[in-house]
Amino acid sequence: MQTFIASLRITAATMVICVAAYTLAILGIAQVVTPESANGSLIRRADGTVVGSRLIGQRFEQPGYFWPRPSACDYNAAGAAGSNKSPTSPDLIARASAMIARHGATADTPLPADLAAASGGGLDPHITQRAALYQATRVAGARGVPTKEVEALIQKFAFSPGGPLTSDLVVNVLELNLAMDEASGPVSASR
Amino acid sequence: MTAFIFIVLIVGGTAALSWPLGRYIQWAMDPAADVGPRRRGLDRLFERIAGKLGRDAQGWKKYILAMLAFNVVMFVVSFAFLAFQHYLPLNPDGMKAIEGSLIFNTAASFTSNTNLQHYSGESTMSYLSQLCALMWLQFVSPAVGLAALAAMARGLAGRQQMGNFFIDVQRATFLVLVPLALIMATLMVQGGMPMTLSGAAHATTLEGAEQVIARGPVAAFLAIKQLGTNGGGFFGPNSTHPLENPTFWTNVLATMSIIIIPMACVWMFGRIIGRMRHAAVVFGVMLLLMGTRIAGAVLFESAPTRAFASLPIEQTDGNLEGKELRFGAAAGPLWAVVTTSTSNGSVNCMHDSLNPLTGLMPMIGMWLNEDFGGVGVGMINMFVYIILAVFLAGMMVGRTPEYLNRRVEAREVKLAVLALLAQSLFILVGTAVFAVTPWGTKTLNNAGAHGFSEMLYEFSSASANNGSGFEGLGDNTPPWNIATGVVMLLARFIPIIVPLAIAGSLAAKRPTAQSAGTLGVEDGTFGVMLTAVVVIIGALTFFPAAALGPIVEHLQFMV
Numbered sequence: 100m101q102t103f104i105a106s107l108r109i110t111a112a113t114m115v116i117c118v119a120a121y122t123l124a125i126l127g128i129a130q131v132v133t134p135e136s137a138n139g140s141l142i143r144r145a146d147g148t149v150v151g152s153r154l155i156g157q158r159f160e161q162p163g164y165f166w167p168r169p170s171a172c173d174y175n176a177a178g179a180a181g182s183n184k185s186p187t188s189p190d191l192i193a194r195a196s197a198m199i200a201r202h203g204a205t206a207d208t209p210l211p212a213d214l215a216a217a218s219g220g221g222l223d224p225h226i227t228q229r230a231a232l233y234q235a236t237r238v239a240g241a242r243g244v245p246t247k248e249v250e251a252l253i254q255k256f257a258f259s260p261g262g263p264l265t266s267d268l269v270v271n272v273l274e275l276n277l278a279m280d281e282a283s284g285p286v287s288a289s290r
Numbered sequence: 291m292t293a294f295i296f297i298v299l300i301v302g303g304t305a306a307l308s309w310p311l312g313r314y315i316q317w318a319m320d321p322a323a324d325v326g327p328r329r330r331g332l333d334r335l336f337e338r339i340a341g342k343l344g345r346d347a348q349g350w351k352k353y354i355l356a357m358l359a360f361n362v363v364m365f366v367v368s369f370a371f372l373a374f375q376h377y378l379p380l381n382p383d384g385m386k387a388i389e390g391s392l393i394f395n396t397a398a399s400f401t402s403n404t405n406l407q408h409y410s411g412e413s414t415m416s417y418l419s420q421l422c423a424l425m426w427l428q429f430v431s432p433a434v435g436l437a438a439l440a441a442m443a444r445g446l447a448g449r450q451q452m453g454n455f456f457i458d459v460q461r462a463t464f465l466v467l468v469p470l471a472l473i474m475a476t477l478m479v480q481g482g483m484p485m486t487l488s489g490a491a492h493a494t495t496l497e498g499a500e501q502v503i504a505r506g507p508v509a510a511f512l513a514i515k516q517l518g519t520n521g522g523g524f525f526g527p528n529s530t531h532p533l534e535n536p537t538f539w540t541n542v543l544a545t546m547s548i549i550i551i552p553m554a555c556v557w558m559f560g561r562i563i564g565r566m567r568h569a570a571v572v573f574g575v576m577l578l579l580m581g582t583r584i585a586g587a588v589l590f591e592s593a594p595t596r597a598f599a600s601l602p603i604e605q606t607d608g609n610l611e612g613k614e615l616r617f618g619a620a621a622g623p624l625w626a627v628v629t630t631s632t633s634n635g636s637v638n639c640m641h642d643s644l645n646p647l648t649g650l651m652p653m654i655g656m657w658l659n660e661d662f663g664g665v666g667v668g669m670i671n672m673f674v675y676i677i678l679a680v681f682l683a684g685m686m687v688g689r690t691p692e693y694l695n696r697r698v699e700a701r702e703v704k705l706a707v708l709a710l711l712a713q714s715l716f717i718l719v720g721t722a723v724f725a726v727t728p729w730g731t732k733t734l735n736n737a738g739a740h741g742f743s744e745m746l747y748e749f750s751s752a753s754a755n756n757g758s759g760f761e762g763l764g765d766n767t768p769p770w771n772i773a774t775g776v777v778m779l780l781a782r783f784i785p786i787i788v789p790l791a792i793a794g795s796l797a798a799k800r801p802t803a804q805s806a807g808t809l810g811v812e813d814g815t816f817g818v819m820l821t822a823v824v825v826i827i828g829a830l831t832f833f834p835a836a837a838l839g840p841i842v843e844h845l846q847f848m849v
Binding site for chain 1: 292295296299339340341342343344355356359360362363364367410412413421422425426429430456459460463464467468471472475476479480482483484485486487488490491492493494495496497499501502503504505507509510513514525526527530531532533536537538539542594595596597598600601602603604605606607609610611612613614615616617618619637638639640642643644645646735736737740760761762843846847848
């Protein structure tokens with residue numbers, strides 16, 4: 100019985116320190132020092148409406164936007180998930196074939212693999228620079244701007260996430276599409 | 291080449307940092323008699339918090355009873371928070387009541403430091419449940435492991451009294467885990483991780499769709515999730531979720547914080563028994579075993595996604611299914627091995643979507659479960675292998691085996707074998723039962739050998755107190771919840787109680803004198819012996835099961 104009393108006393112002490120004090124300390128630091136990312140790195144329009152999060156992928160289907168990687172959870176940021184399919188699974192062939200058809204890939208212009216493979220959480224905000232350049236012609240055509248301009252914008256947004264420790268350049272799809280809208284007007288009006 | 295440098299920097303850097311941390315943890319857990327007045331003042335404070343029992347010196351039996359009592363309280367308190375979350379505050383997104391067997395599974399899972407999750411955090415748990423039930427257990431459950439290791443080491447140092455559990459668990463929580471978590475959470479906040487008590491954000495996307503973005507007190511949760519070999523994610527897909535792992539650099543820090551305390555535990559063990567060279571040999575064996583699996587995983591994962599082979603797809607980065615681009619190509623397989631070498635179980639890529647042989651590496655890690663293992667308990671598991679290695683070496687040369695100047699006799703060896711058999715029994719019998727009944731076969735996400743792997747992985751994860759999964763498995767069913775819940779609890783306490791009993795039994799013996807015939811435990815010969823025992827026992831026990839799952843899948847599709 101005494102051991103349970105001692106256990107309960109330690110429970111109370113650890114709750115106060117580990118749950119209340121620790122959480123409030125980190126909450127305070129985060130909200131004061133980095134309020135923008137502490138609240139989810141949200142991107143807002145001039146009128147304050149939230150467009151999305153810089154860190155969270157969203158669905159793009161119109162030809163004038165760059166398209167993200169496929170998502171096993173349909174870009175649901177309140178219920179993220181991966182496909183959890185074995186890389187040997189026939190289900191992946193079906194999904195990849197659909198992506199190939201959408202992008203119009205052929206044996207001569209093969210699709211960059213990240214546009215065929217779903218990410219772990221289904222919310223990857225990035226595609227590789229290769230995958231962005233692959234879509235440049237379509238985006239430029241839909242917007243009626245020179246492909247060169249679109250490619251220049253991709254180069255501007257491409258970065259190496261780990262500096263010298265990663266080999267692929269990536270671009271943030273939402274940020275790139277926002278920049279496209281800024282440069283040549285939103286495409287959503289033409290829907 | 292970048293992959294190689296990346297891995298050496300992370301593993302090497304963490305190993306280097308573990309040395310000073312091991313010294314600090316010894317200061318926290320087992321301060322020398324001549325320690326300063328401030329440190330002694332802390333212990334007096336802990337005694338006052340614990341109450342009357344805080345001043346007892348406990349032998350191994352009393353120590354275990356105190357530990358079990360505290361764990362009963364941990365289970366009951368967390369169970370209550372989860373069961374009543376829909377009536378309690380701090381629930382901005384209106385999470386509903388949780389089903390009974392899932393509450394049992396979750397409370398067992400977090401009490402046992404496993405963090406197997408048959409739910410998705412952002413759609414099941416209120417913020418209060420996340421903080422008061424789950425995050426609280428993420429602090430105190432690794433503290434229990436660290437306390438148990440300190441007690442075992444004291445026994446092996448020849449002390450009959452193994453310390454006081456109620457003091458040790460507070461030392462581990464307040465002096466080790468809380469300070470480290472504060473540092474790590476602050477760094478994660480700087481790295482862009484969310485930390486808010488506001489509910490989900492509502493966005494209107496560029497194409498005009500609604501997107502609800504779940505968020506929460508993620509940074510605080512993540513820090514202790516990684517440091518305490520817990521692994522239970524705030525969000526369903528764990529550290530693949532961009533809000534739980536926003537950048538390359540948060541991923542590097544998170545990877546390091548998975549292994550740093552388990553590594554430092556080996557040094558703490560060496561300091562308490564006063565044999566640093568022995569600790570260095572054990573550390574080397576652990577590093578070799580883990581390094582081998584890392585190399586294997588990175589190599590196997592550089593093979594492209596098999597399903598895309600006949601399609602017009604350009605694959606230059608190996609298998610990208612289930613991976614995030616911002617971490618780089620080697621980060622997924624590295625994390626997969628590190629998280630299963632320790633009993634962490636968080637993921638930064640989907641293990642179900644790893645290439646078949648890559649997926650075998652995490653399974654081997656969980657089967658061995660000792661390099662570097664969970665906080666405290668990893669070194670305890672390795673101790674069982676050490677006893678067997680000493681025993682077998684003694685048999686080979688026909689001498690009574692000894693460990694740290696005490697004779698290892700039938701009783702100790704029987705107990706050690708019991709601890710090892712329990713683990714394989716849970717995994718193999720559990721998998722066998724679910725593989726032939728609808729309990730298992732109706733819940734699979736992949737057909738054939740990969741489906742078998744999903745079940746084998748689930749029981750391995752429960753039994754190793756790991757918590758990762760081949761997450762395609764539809765495991766939120768009463769049979770899975772109850773079976774893995776029971777396995778997690780048994781597989782937590784048997785491997786702590788049995789080694790403590792061995793240490794208590796050794797401590798009660800008269801020390802033997804060193805002689806020329808004594809088997810040294812501080813040289814390469816012993817390292818080879820220990821490695822061989824670990825590999826042979828692990829391979830013999832689990833090879834048939836591995837052959838039915840990942841190996842046959844590889845032979846079917848990949849060659």
